Amino acid sequence: xxxxxxxxxxxxxxxxxxxxxxxxxxxxxxxxxxxxxxxxxxxxxxxxxxxxxxxxxxxxxxxxxxxxxxxxxxxxxxxxxxxxxxxxxxxxxxxxxxxxxxxxxxxxxxxxxxxxxxxxxx
Numbered sequence: 073x074x075x076x077x078x079x080x081x082x083x084x085x086x087x088x089x090x091x092x093x094x095x096x097x098x099x100x101x102x103x104x105x106x107x108x109x110x111x112x113x114x115x116x117x118x119x120x121x122x123x124x125x126x127x128x129x130x131x132x133x134x135x136x137x138x139x140x141x142x143x144x145x146x147x148x149x150x151x152x153x154x155x156x157x158x159x160x161x162x163x164x165x166x167x168x169x170x171x172x173x174x175x176x177x178x179x180x181x182x183x184x185x186x187x188x189x190x191x192x193x194x
Contacts, residue, residue, distance in 0.1 A: 073120060073129065074098075075094040075131060076094065077094060077095070077096050077141060077144060078094065078138075078139050078140040078141065078142070078171070079093070080093065080131065080132040080133075080146050080167055080171060081100060081123065081129050082131075082132050083124045083125070083127045083128065084127050085127075088163075088179055089179065090102070090105070091103075091136070091163040091164045091167040092123050092163065092167065093144060093147040093170050094144075095117055095144050097119065098119055098120050099119060100115070100118055100120060100123040101144070101151070101170075102116065102163055102166075103115050103153075103156055103161075103163040103186065104116055105126060105162060105163055106126075108118045112154075112156040114152050114154040114156070115150045115151050115153045115154075115166065116152075134167075134171050135171075135174060136168075136171035136172035137170065138171055138172070146152040146169070147166075147167075156182075159177075159180055160180075161175070163178040164178065165177045166176040
């Protein structure tokens with residue numbers, strides 16, 4: 073399977089969607105996140121198989137200031153970073169920053185909206 077350089081890739085996980093940047097030659101740059109129950113990992117470059125863990129991969133249509141090699145260069149500039157935070161610096165924050173220059177997670181934003189709505193209703 074070959075993707076466009078700098079493509080925003082997603083793959084389902086239990087309860088969320090994992091994000092990465094396609095770096096070419098069957099490699100993906102991702103914020104590893106939870107490597108095990110309570111242990112998180114850094115930004116790293118992995119194979120497509122390691123990224124997907126046997127699950128389907130989808131290309132997310134994302135427009136931004138950076139694409140192709142520029143998005144990959146931005147992703148590589150953070151290789152080794154080990155500052156993962158589920159709510160403020162996760163894999164989606166990372167990929168959105170690589171492509172748009174803005175660190176954000178639509179999944180986290182949606183979750184926080186739901187929690188806020190439910191809290192107001194209670």
